[in-house]
Amino acid sequence: MTDTENPVLDEAAAQRRWAELVALVEADQRAYYEDDAPRVSDAEYDARMHELQAIEAAHPALVTPESPTQRVGGAAAGGFATVEHVERMLSLDNVFSVEELRAWDARVARDLGAEHVGYLSEVKIDGLAIALLYEKGRLVRAATRGDGRTGEDVTQNALRIADIPRRLAGDGHPDLVEIRGEVFIPVAAFERLNDLQAQLRERVLTEARTRHGGRAAAARPFDEERARVAALRRFPQFANPRNAAAGGLRQLLDKKEGMELEAGLARVESLRLYVHGIGALQWTAGEHTELARQSEAYEHFARWGLPVSPHNRVVGGVDGVVEMIEHFGVHRHDIEHELDGIVVKVDALDDQRRLGATSRAPRWAIAYKYPPEEVTTRLLAIQVGVGRTGRATPYAVMEPVLVAGSTVRQATLHNQDVVRAKGVRIGDMVVLRKAGDVIPEILGPVTALADDGYPREEFVMPERCPECGTPLRPMKEGDVDLRCPNAETCPAQVRGRVEHIGSRGGLDVEVLGEVTAAALTQPLEPAEPPLRTEAGLFDLRVEQLVPIRVVVRDSETGLPREYDGTGEAAEITMPDGSTATVKSVWPFRKKRKLSRAEERAAIESGEPLFEASTNATKLVDELELAKTKDLWRILVSLNIRHVGPVAARALAGWFGSLDAVRAASREELAAVEGVGPIIADALLAWFDVEWHREIVDRWQAAGVRTWIPEHPGPAAMAAQADEGPTGPLAGLTVVVTGSLEGYSRDGAKEAVIGAGGKSAGSVSKKTDYVVVGENAGSKAAKAEELGLPILDEAAFTRLLAGGPAALEGSTPDGTDDDADGPGAD
Numbered sequence: 001m002t003d004t005e006n007p008v009l010d011e012a013a014a015q016r017r018w019a020e021l022v023a024l025v026e027a028d029q030r031a032y033y034e035d036d037a038p039r040v041s042d043a044e045y046d047a048r049m050h051e052l053q054a055i056e057a058a059h060p061a062l063v064t065p066e067s068p069t070q071r072v073g074g075a076a077a078g079g080f081a082t083v084e085h086v087e088r089m090l091s092l093d094n095v096f097s098v099e100e101l102r103a104w105d106a107r108v109a110r111d112l113g114a115e116h117v118g119y120l121s122e123v124k125i126d127g128l129a130i131a132l133l134y135e136k137g138r139l140v141r142a143a144t145r146g147d148g149r150t151g152e153d154v155t156q157n158a159l160r161i162a163d164i165p166r167r168l169a170g171d172g173h174p175d176l177v178e179i180r181g182e183v184f185i186p187v188a189a190f191e192r193l194n195d196l197q198a199q200l201r202e203r204v205l206t207e208a209r210t211r212h213g214g215r216a217a218a219a220r221p222f223d224e225e226r227a228r229v230a231a232l233r234r235f236p237q238f239a240n241p242r243n244a245a246a247g248g249l250r251q252l253l254d255k256k257e258g259m260e261l262e263a264g265l266a267r268v269e270s271l272r273l274y275v276h277g278i279g280a281l282q283w284t285a286g287e288h289t290e291l292a293r294q295s296e297a298y299e300h301f302a303r304w305g306l307p308v309s310p311h312n313r314v315v316g317g318v319d320g321v322v323e324m325i326e327h328f329g330v331h332r333h334d335i336e337h338e339l340d341g342i343v344v345k346v347d348a349l350d351d352q353r354r355l356g357a358t359s360r361a362p363r364w365a366i367a368y369k370y371p372p373e374e375v376t377t378r379l380l381a382i383q384v385g386v387g388r389t390g391r392a393t394p395y396a397v398m399e400p401v402l403v404a405g406s407t408v409r410q411a412t413l414h415n416q417d418v419v420r421a422k423g424v425r426i427g428d429m430v431v432l433r434k435a436g437d438v439i440p441e442i443l444g445p446v447t448a449l450a451d452d453g454y455p456r457e458e459f460v461m462p463e464r465c466p467e468c469g470t471p472l473r474p475m476k477e478g479d480v481d482l483r484c485p486n487a488e489t490c491p492a493q494v495r496g497r498v499e500h501i502g503s504r505g506g507l508d509v510e511v512l513g514e515v516t517a518a519a520l521t522q523p524l525e526p527a528e529p530p531l532r533t534e535a536g537l538f539d540l541r542v543e544q545l546v547p548i549r550v551v552v553r554d555s556e557t558g559l560p561r562e563y564d565g566t567g568e569a570a571e572i573t574m575p576d577g578s579t580a581t582v583k584s585v586w587p588f589r590k591k592r593k594l595s596r597a598e599e600r601a602a603i604e605s606g607e608p609l610f611e612a613s614t615n616a617t618k619l620v621d622e623l624e625l626a627k628t629k630d631l632w633r634i635l636v637s638l639n640i641r642h643v644g645p646v647a648a649r650a651l652a653g654w655f656g657s658l659d660a661v662r663a664a665s666r667e668e669l670a671a672v673e674g675v676g677p678i679i680a681d682a683l684l685a686w687f688d689v690e691w692h693r694e695i696v697d698r699w700q701a702a703g704v705r706t707w708i709p710e711h712p713g714p715a716a717m718a719a720q721a722d723e724g725p726t727g728p729l730a731g732l733t734v735v736v737t738g739s740l741e742g743y744s745r746d747g748a749k750e751a752v753i754g755a756g757g758k759s760a761g762s763v764s765k766k767t768d769y770v771v772v773g774e775n776a777g778s779k780a781a782k783a784e785e786l787g788l789p790i791l792d793e794a795a796f797t798r799l800l801a802g803g804p805a806a807l808e809g810s811t812p813d814g815t816d817d818d819a820d821g822p823g824a825d
């Protein structure tokens with residue numbers, strides 16, 4: 001599986017590697033199970049275990065009962081009384097691919113002499129195991145797994161968990177039953193817990209400030225920085241729900257007081273439980289029917305008031321399991337808790353007994369693990385980038401690492417407060433998470449490795465803009481974000497605005513991307529850029545472009561890319577004052593096609609060897625075409641705060657010309673549907689700035705059309721509005737979710753608006769139709785829950801053309817083909 005796996009080591013090398021791995025895995029287990037503070041990601045731990053297994057498979061002499069492959073990981077750690085489990089608690093073996101799963105299924109079928117095996121397929125809850133011992137229906141003990149034989153007595157904390165009944169419901173309970181389950185913190189509760197930690201930090205700070213101010217001898221000023229670090233140590237941000245849950249169940253509440261107790265209680269009360277197994281079971285003879293299947297046991301559990309996961313499925317064979325794996329591969333983040341795999345169990349208890357268990361795990365169950373979404377890597381540097389709006393954003397530069405299928409080397413850290421709250425220092429090993437399509441995020445440092453000898457450095461937010469040197473400051477009082485106030489000529493901001501003009505939501509000029517924007521605003525040569533601001537954009541000539549040489553910058557960060565040997569090398573000064581050799585390119589020129597003789601002649605006579613590239617002529621041609629694009633695109637291109645495509649469409653549609661927008665009062669602007677007072681203020685503020693007005697003037701002088709031909713003007717629009725909206729979708733709100741074949745995401749919205757309807761982003765009772773495409777997620781489910789009419793793409797097309805009347809005669813819910821979706825069992 002892993003590339004470190006090497007079964008052809010000679011005996012001595014195998015022995016050495018084996019000992020090394022055992023030491024690593026044991027240290028990992030202590031950090032994970034006893035301290036609730038892992039030092040490596042689960043993926044790395046799994047890889048180590050896997051390598052260990054491979055070595056032992058090739059060298060069976062190395063297998064001893066003490067090997068981690070033969071034991072249940074974990075131990076009963078300090079602080080709690082230890083208890084013996086009535087029956088041993090086991091771990092689970094893992095598979096990492098569907099092929100391995102099918103091979104496991106084939107072995108089980110062979111051992112049972114069956115053709116198909118009936119399974120119970122469950123979501124693998126990322127929490128920690130608990131064993132609940134009930135005697136005649138009364139909870140007598142709750143224990144952690146520990147090493148499988150001995151666990152920690154956590155009954156006191158368990159009694160505070162609402163999901164754990166003190167008495168089982170109903171009657172006819174066994175004399176003794178050991179019920180196993182998973183304690184976890186739901187994702188939403190986890191976020192609330194972290195909010196509470198932040199609030200407690202603030203309270204600690206306020207108290208410290210007050211104490212300081214009250215002291216008569218407050219000669220020294222209050223050390224804000226130190227106080228914040230201390231507060232963070234008392235109430236840290238939790239890295240993930242699993243560790244927060246493990247720490248929550250295994251805390252000594254009676255040793256806590258004050259704010260610590262408040263935090264501790266909140267943590268234990270946010271714990272939930274799903275039961276997923278049976279240990280010892282003793283009934284008074286004759287009082288009960290024998291249980292035949294695990295799923296039957298769950299039915300008993302549910303009747304006794306114990307929570308059973310709603311995601312379990314009973315399936316007829318391995319294909320049903322594979323379907324579930326595929327389903328949760330896509331919907332991994334659509335359920336209440338974190339999951340890291342699918343657990344498959346032989347459902348028939350007789351068969352479970354026949355298959356038995358190894359010293360570590362049952363043979364009748366297996367866990368399929370999804371690819372990791374959390375990995376660890378080294379934080380090499382924290383740099384600061386400046387964006388289009390001047391916001392200065394610190395971002396992490398990490399050792400490249402593979403996570404959720406892609407290589408990640410950078411992650412935004414948002415602002416200096418976020419850096420502080422995460423408690424990361426440059427040089428730390430950090431936990432990096434990339435879940436689904438969400439952008440990668442650093443969760444925090446690996447605290448267990450805080451003293452690994454690698455040099456550390458605290459991050460200090462720079463005081464000046466790294467691109468133009470202007471002092472950074474918040475734009476409003478109370479703003480956390482710092483901005484570069486030099487909007488007019490800060491290279492980063494001009495570059496960002498020019499790129500925005502070329503973007504899909506702006507003038508949609510294909511050649512005007514990040515490299516072109518940088519070339520036009522910050523060329524290495526000529527020293528004077530063709531554009532100081534975007535005002536001159538439509539005056540550009542091909543001759544101006546040809547001599548431009550530029551440094552290629554990273555699209556995320558705006559920083560120069562290291563020289564990679566493919567372009568021309570250029571020496572430049574970096575934001576921190578150092579120099580670097582980076583890659584540079586000539587984006588607008590190409591070599592003329594000359595014979596050798598012609599070339600020699602050209603060199604002698606000083607004629608140029610280069611001419612304009614297709615990119616250069618294309619840019620000028622496309623800008624020419626862009627001059628008569630829709631008015632809303634021009635509006636977006638002005639880079640006015642809050643004026644994106646939606647507001648720009650509303651403004652253009654109502655006023656019909658840029659001059660009318662400019663002449664409108666605050667009230668007139670705010671009154672337009674989809675505009676409102678915030679955008680109205682942003683517009684007025686924008687037109688108030690002289691260099692902004694100059695952009696409009698110069699664009700108009702260059703021939704940019706800033707009106708809609710044949711638009712009747714705002715007065716006529718107002719008159720018409722009194723008569724109500726028109727079009728087949730007038731007065732109707734439509735939500736489009738998932739992907740459609742014939743419409744892009746924006747295209748579908750535009751089509752709804754074009755037909756006189758409203759396009760909404762979220763489903764509510766006010767929604768009239770929900771259009772559901774491929775891979776639709778929670779919105780589709782919500783629509784079903786609210787009983788809203790659901791349309792497929794074909795019905796949507798009919799609706800756009802003919803309004804609701806066009807849908808009559810067809811079934812509003814489409815077909816019933818996919819009735820066995822996620823919630824159908």
Ligand SMILES: NC(=O)c1ccc[n+]([C@@H]2O[C@H](COP(=O)([O-])OP(=O)(O)OC[C@H]3O[C@@H](n4cnc5c(N)ncnc54)[C@H](O)[C@@H]3O)[C@@H](O)[C@H]2O)c1
Binds near residue numbers: 029125126367
């Ligand atoms: N990062 C680290 O340093 C580190 C160290 C040790 C363990 N780990 C993590 O723990 C894993 C190994 O731990 P493990 O031995 O506890 O095994 P495991 O977590 O892979 O599987 C066994 C456990 O799964 C749990 N589980 C969740 N849902 C279940 C369900 N529906 N049915 C049955 N059991 C369910 C049970 O608590 C059971 O004990 C590793 O693969 C890794 O993910 C990480």
Ligand SMILES: [Zn+2]
Binds near residue numbers: 465
């Ligand atoms: Zn600047």
